[in-house]
Amino acid sequence: MLIELGLLALIYSSGLRISELINLMIEDIITERGQVRIRNAKGNKDRYSLLSQALLQDLRQYYKKYRPQKWLFEGPKPQSQYSSSSVNRFLKAASLKAGIKRRVTPHMLRHSFATHLLEQGTDLRHIQTLLGHSSSKTTEIYTHVSNKQLNKITNPLDELLT
Template sequence: MDDIVKDYLHYLVIERGLSENTVKSYRQDIVELVRYLKQQGITDFKDVDPKTILDYMKYMHDNGKARNSVIRFVSSMKKFFKFLIRYHYVINNPMIKVDTPKQANYLPDVLSTQEVDDLLATPDTTDKYGIRDRAILEVMYATGLRVSELVHLKMDNLHLEMGFIQTIGKGDKERIIPIGSEAIKWINNYISNSRSLLLKRRHCDYLFLNAHGGGLSRQSIWQKIKKYVAIAGIKKRVTPHTLRHSFATHILENGADLRVVQELLGHSDISTTQIYTHISHEHLTKAFDKYHPHA
């Protein structure tokens, strides 16, 4: 089974041309399934039937996997078993009889504008790392970049004099994003006073650097945000994506058109963006309940 998985991942990269992050996601789903199958004494994908898949989905649920993770797993397996059928690794496709669970009614956590201000003010900007981290937080909130887009942001993606940056998002789609004066100020501060010290006379195209002069990882960004959230005393569960959610929600609440938000976030389908209208409506309801005398 391990060799078949390798063949499939190779197929995703070479024939499908999928991004590194997408392939990692598929790999995680399949590797976890294979581990489960081996625990059940199943060593061949030919022996996987619909009951096996349903039992594994129950196992995922019982072990605390989110509904959306289970939905992603089913989608991954439908594609994987189509590959196995196409290349004659299996005869029967167990996923034909497995329905995709309904999407969870999930509203992501969003920071208030005051919480954002508190978070942005947390890094110690008297040293090179604090200046870098303040610039990172400012850029994330000002642009709504995904963390994967942030860590791959390069110096030549910056067009600060014209007030925008370039990025390559999901599906290798390029988009142009306006960036505000506050984020520009902190990027320039970082480039002038911090980046060269981190670079240590080496060469690196990436904008944001680690202590060794190389690019930052997604995990390191997550750890930094976790640290600053704790220092700021914010009690919500905050991830790098929370700043993206907050960016979208705040500009929508301040009158931006949903189509504009879709373009800024790089969503190919506006239905993905519509979750932010639900968040905005929830915000309005809370405001009504708080301020209307007859609420």
């Protein structure tokens, strides 16, 4: 369970694609900078994303327990990668257990990462960089306008008159 929760938390907290997650190596967790290095991401470019300090403690526990050799998340055979189908299977089981009827995918966690950053006031260009998008148009698809943000907007006339 520690592996699966770590996988999902890392997808969400770093905005990773599932392929990027399963390709992470141990040395891609850069604790001193609070970053995750994503090697050969889409477009064959390396990029860096955020590393949650809360998740870092769980990753340390995971590492002590499982002692992965090469990949951060290894499969059942020594030095084999954890599979994307295993991630999907666990997420499906977890969402059903939570009573979620809608199909939940790892990519939804990536979308949520972007949306929540935008809701916190993070600049769209920074989100674009974290997600590894070459075009801001792609990032805009990820960052759905939420009612939470719309409710915070004040009318410009009201601002002028107060």
